[in-house]
Amino acid sequence: MGIEIREAHPDELREVALVTTIAFDADRNPEGLLGQRVYDLFVPLVCREDGRLVACLSVGPMAAFYEGAEVPLGAVSMVSCLPEERRRGLVGRLLAHCLAYMRERGLCLSGLFTPHPSLYRRYGWGAAHPYLTCSVDPKAVDLRWLPRPQGRARRADVESWPLLDDLHRRWAAARNGPLVRSESWWRIAVFGGLYWPRRLPRDCAIWHRPDGTPSGFLVYEAGVRRGERGIENYCAAFQLAALDGDAYAGLLRYLFSFDLAAQVTLPVDLADPLLAAADEAQRLQASRHLGMMLRLVDVADALSRRPTQAPDGTRLLLGIEDQHAPWNRGVWLVEAEGGRLRMRPSGEAPQLSADVGNLAPVYSGLLSPREAARSGLLQVHDPAGLEAAQRLLGASLPVSCPENF
Known part of the structure; x- marks a missing residue:
C-alpha cells in the first residue's frame, strides 16, 4: 500500500489521539484529547504506511491580526510521530503536504509553537513572535509610578466571552500576531486550558471605567500547588489586555493583590511598559521565549x-x-x-x-x-x-x- 497522507476520517480520531499521546510521552490514553474537544478546533492530517497510522499533525483554521487586518492562518499543532518511526522523513512529508492543504483552504499564513525550531525552519517557518514571561513576588514590587486608576475590576466567567471578545479584538488590532478567537476557542483554549485541562476554568476580571464602560480584562488562574518548599500559593496570568492606562494600572494592581502567592507570572510583549511601571523593577525576573514561528504559506x-x-x-x-x-x-x-x-x-x-x-x-x-x-x-x-x-x-x-x- 505504501505511504498515504490525507485528512483524517471522523472514525480515526481516537487512533490519532492515541498516536499523539504516545509521541509526546503522555499517558497513552486518547480520552484526554478527545474529552477536551481538541478536534473541534483542529483538523488532523494522517500519515499511514501500509495501513498503519505512523504520524499525524493537526491544522486549526484561524486568523490573526496583522497591521489591523485579519489574515487567515493555519495553526499547526500536535505534530506527532511514533518513536520507532522517527528520522525517516515522515514528519517532513506531512509538513510539505500540509502547506498545499492550507493553501487550498485559503490559509495564507501558518503558525506553530515548538521546542525544535531548526526542524520547522527547514520547511519555511521562521522566528517571528517572541515574548517575555515576567515573574515576581507580588509583595516585592509596587506600582507607585502609575496614577491611581479610575474605575474598578469586576469578576467574570466564560459566559462573558462576547464582551471579552470585543475587548480582545480592539486590543489585538493594535498589534501584530494575536489570534482571532471563536466561541469554541474562548471556551476550550482560553478558559479550559488547551492540552492541559484544569479542574476549574480560568478566572477573569474585567476593568470598568467610572461610567461603566469596559476597557480591559485579565484572564488568570490562582490556586495551591506543591512546590520545592512544600505546598504554596501561585497566580499565573494568561492574558492582560488593557485599552487605556486606567485599565492597565488597575488590572496590574488586581494581579499583584494575590499576595499569598510566592510568585505571580505574566506573559508580556517585548514592548510592554511593565519595567517602566513597576517600582523596584530589578526584582522582576524575565525569561524570553521563541513564541510562535510564522510561515508565509x-x-x-x-x-x-x-x-x-x-x-x-x-x-x-x-x-x-x-x-x-x-x-x-x-x-x-x-x-x-x-x-x-x-x-x-x-x-x-x-x-x-x-x-x-x-x-x-x-x-x-x-x-x-x-x-x-x-x-x-x-x-x-x-x-x-x-x-x-x-x-x-x-x-x-x-x-x-x-x-x-
Whole structure:
C-alpha cells in the first residue's frame, strides 16, 4: 500500500489521539484529547504506511491580526510521530503536504509553537513572535509610578466571552500576531486550558471605567500547588489586555493583590511598559521565549492582505526561494495601491531576494526590512529596492505573540 497522507476520517480520531499521546510521552490514553474537544478546533492530517497510522499533525483554521487586518492562518499543532518511526522523513512529508492543504483552504499564513525550531525552519517557518514571561513576588514590587486608576475590576466567567471578545479584538488590532478567537476557542483554549485541562476554568476580571464602560480584562488562574518548599500559593496570568492606562494600572494592581502567592507570572510583549511601571523593577525576573514561528504559506496572498502605509506606486522586485511551496518561487512585483500591496509575477531581476522563512520576522514586525538586510536575512541587489521594501513591508504596529497552541 505504501505511504498515504490525507485528512483524517471522523472514525480515526481516537487512533490519532492515541498516536499523539504516545509521541509526546503522555499517558497513552486518547480520552484526554478527545474529552477536551481538541478536534473541534483542529483538523488532523494522517500519515499511514501500509495501513498503519505512523504520524499525524493537526491544522486549526484561524486568523490573526496583522497591521489591523485579519489574515487567515493555519495553526499547526500536535505534530506527532511514533518513536520507532522517527528520522525517516515522515514528519517532513506531512509538513510539505500540509502547506498545499492550507493553501487550498485559503490559509495564507501558518503558525506553530515548538521546542525544535531548526526542524520547522527547514520547511519555511521562521522566528517571528517572541515574548517575555515576567515573574515576581507580588509583595516585592509596587506600582507607585502609575496614577491611581479610575474605575474598578469586576469578576467574570466564560459566559462573558462576547464582551471579552470585543475587548480582545480592539486590543489585538493594535498589534501584530494575536489570534482571532471563536466561541469554541474562548471556551476550550482560553478558559479550559488547551492540552492541559484544569479542574476549574480560568478566572477573569474585567476593568470598568467610572461610567461603566469596559476597557480591559485579565484572564488568570490562582490556586495551591506543591512546590520545592512544600505546598504554596501561585497566580499565573494568561492574558492582560488593557485599552487605556486606567485599565492597565488597575488590572496590574488586581494581579499583584494575590499576595499569598510566592510568585505571580505574566506573559508580556517585548514592548510592554511593565519595567517602566513597576517600582523596584530589578526584582522582576524575565525569561524570553521563541513564541510562535510564522510561515508565509502563500506569499502573494499573505502580503496582499497585510495593509501598508507606502504611497501608491511604490514598487519592489522581490525574489523568493521556497523549497517546499513551488507556487511562491520566483520574482514578484510588489506595488502599493490603495493601502494594500498588489503582487504580480515578474520576469525582471530582483532588487531584493530572500528565503521564504526569512520573510517571517519582517511580516510580523519583529525586524524591519533594513534590519533584516543588515543581518543577511534579505539579500540586497539594488539599494533602491531596500528603501522601497522599508516603505512597503515595514510594520507600523508592535510585534505580539498569541497564546500557545
